[in-house]
């Protein structure tokens with residue numbers, strides 16, 4: 142597989158090839174997903190929920206994203222690595238926004254950043270792109286605004302809000318974004334927006350007509366014990382696999398069947414004799 146770039150994604154849209162994206166937060170996961178052919182790996186601030194155990198993405202810091210991006214980058218050979226700009230980091234002074242996005246690339250090794258928001262961020266997008274930082278947009282449900290939106294709910298259900306969403310998407314494209322995440326949007330609205338854009342849309346809870354799809358790793362692999370959004374499809378059941386394995390381990394430690402011969406090192410017989418002889422002398 143060739144290395145995926147922002148140009149690859151544009152070409153894929155032109156050819157009608159679908160883009161597969163998933164979140165990844167560490168080295169072994171990134172390695173497996175990269176080898177499986179994922180085109181884009183996202184170090185999403187969803188890590189605040191699925192890795193850190195918070196109830197929103199708001200507590201996630203830039204240092205957190207840098208830390209996880211470094212691990213993912215080491216595991217991924219071909220995939221495009223995209224890192225989230227956390228809560229508030231796109232709303233400061235222009236030079237601060239640039240410096241923060243720059244850290245994700247210089248310290249983390251990201252190839253691109255993702256920012257939540259619409260046309261109000263057009264100037265931020267164009268400034269980042271001008272500096273050589275590719276930008277993925279993110280509209281619809283923008284989880285960093287969960288308290289302003291009043292929950293993690295579907296967006297763009299009315300004609301007026303669907304039109305505003307298209308305006309946001311068009312402004313982001315115009316400003317130079319290379320792709321846009323559409324989160325929790327009715328399928329018809331996502332299809333309409335996708336057909337109006339030259340750049341690819343990546344949907345999550347946005348129907349099957351987007352140019353690509355993204356899922357949170359823990360949801361897709363059934364690695365969550367708590368709430369799972371209804372847009373998710375679990376392709377594996379890691380939670381059950383781990384629970385069964387952990388119980389087996391606890392039982393085998395308790396009954397002494399682990400470690401067995403295969404996991405055990407023995408002293409050579411002659412050394413054992415010497416040990417007993419010396420032990421008897423003292």
Ligand SMILES: Nc1nc(=O)c2c([nH]1)NC[C@@H]1CN(c3ccc(C(=O)N[C@@H](CCC(=O)O)C(=O)O)cc3)CN21
Pocket residue numbers: 186187190191198284293294295325357359360369370371372
């Ligand atoms: N584990 C996880 N998966 C995600 O997809 C995800 C995160 N975390 N954290 C960041 C955001 C937040 N997301 C969410 C969170 C909750 C719902 C949710 O409660 N959805 C309702 C439907 C709401 C409606 O119909 O308006 C559901 O019943 O699933 C959706 C997306 C998507 N992202």
Ligand SMILES: CC(C)C(=O)C(=O)O
Pocket residue numbers: 164183184185186187188225279322324345355356357
């Ligand atoms: C759900 C995806 C698109 C995301 O933004 C995240 O993982 O934080």
